[in-house]
Amino acid sequence: MKIAVTYENEEVFGHFGHTKQFKLYQVKDGKIISSEIIDTNGSGHGALAGLLKSLGADVLICGGIGQGARLALEEAGIRLFGGVxxxxxxxxxxxxxxxxxxxxxxxxxxxxKGHGEGHSCSGHDCSEHGCSEHSCSEHSCS
Known part of the structure; x- marks a missing residue:
């Protein structure tokens, strides 16, 4: 089984469509046998689902994710675990x-909507303070 994780600085990156890297884990018999960092090379949203499919990913773990990307992953047969x-x-x-x-x-x-009022990223409402006033590593509003 291959598990992909949106990735930045050892952490789950908070926005699927903006991730610059995935960490791809090969799992066998309930153990991680290898992992590698994969650059997305600027692919965005829907193209990322195709990239994951071409890498043989079975599962994606990520933070926030838009509806279009959810559908693309579903069509690619990749199980999604968001909000992580x-x-x-x-x-x-x-x-x-x-x-x-x-x-x-x-x-x-x-x-x-941009990053102002109405912005919601995985259950976090940024309208109280704006995304520019906190570190995006908390949940990645970028």
Whole structure:
């Protein structure tokens, strides 16, 4: 089984469509046997689902994700676990153990609204303070 994680600085990156890298884990018999960092080379949103399919990914773990990307992943046969934050390695180990905490309704719905009022990234409402006033590594509003 191959598990892909949106990736930045050892952490699950918070916005699928803007991720610059995936960490791809090869899992066999309930253990990680290898992992590698894959650059997306600027691919965005729908193209990322195709990239993951070409890499043989069975599962994607990410933070926020838009509806179009959700549909593209579904069409590619890739299982989605969104709303995940923190260590990428821990997330994969939790998935393997069946204890991954995720949000099946995680969304990133700001594509037509910009980063102001109405922006919502995986359950975090940025309208109170604006995305420019905090570190995007918390949940990645970028």
């Amino acid at each position: 934050f923190g260590s990428a390695d821990k997330a994969v180990n939790d998935y393997i153990e069946g204890s991954l905490s995720y949000d099946p309704d995680a969304r990133c719905d700001h594509h037509s």
